Every structure is written in structure tokens, then in C-alpha cells.
Amino acid sequence: MNKEKKQEFKVKGEDLLKKIKELIHEGNVRRIIIKNDEGKTFIEIPVTFGVIGAVLLPVFAAVGAIAALASNFTIEIIRKDEEQK
Helix, strand or coil: CCEEEEEEEEEEHHHHHHHHHHHHHHCCEEEEEEEECCCCEEEEEECCCCCCHHHHHHHHHHHHHHHCCCCEEEEEEEEEECCCC
């Protein structure tokens, strides 16, 4: 049975884009949610298998613009859990 696992990371604005790129390249992330310190969701990024390159450029541009809005963010990720039970 596939289950989803949630994880959260606290990052500073200048590290936001770098962390998003790292998470996408890991490959087992289903969705990335970027929130401010107050818990307000700025953007939800669905990450589908095989999404690479030019398709992600608008997402990276949006994340870069969001990073300029505040100094601290929470990144919530939902991962695929491939364990069979």
C-alpha cells in the first residue's frame, strides 16, 4: 500500500529556491507547499514524475519572486512512501 509522508523544513528567503530545486531532484516528492511564518500558503507545487527542464522554469521564477516577499519560510513536502505492508 502506498502511503504519503509529510515533512517540513524551515528556510530563509535566500535559501528557498535552492532547497526547492534539491527537493525536486530527489524524485520521491509528490507535492511542495511553501508557507510564510504565519502559516499562509503562498504556492503549492505538484511534482509529477518526469517533469524537468523548461517545464519547471516558471515554477522557479515564481519561487524566486516569493523568496523576495519574506525572510523566513516553511516548506512542507509530501513524499511518496514506497513501502509495502
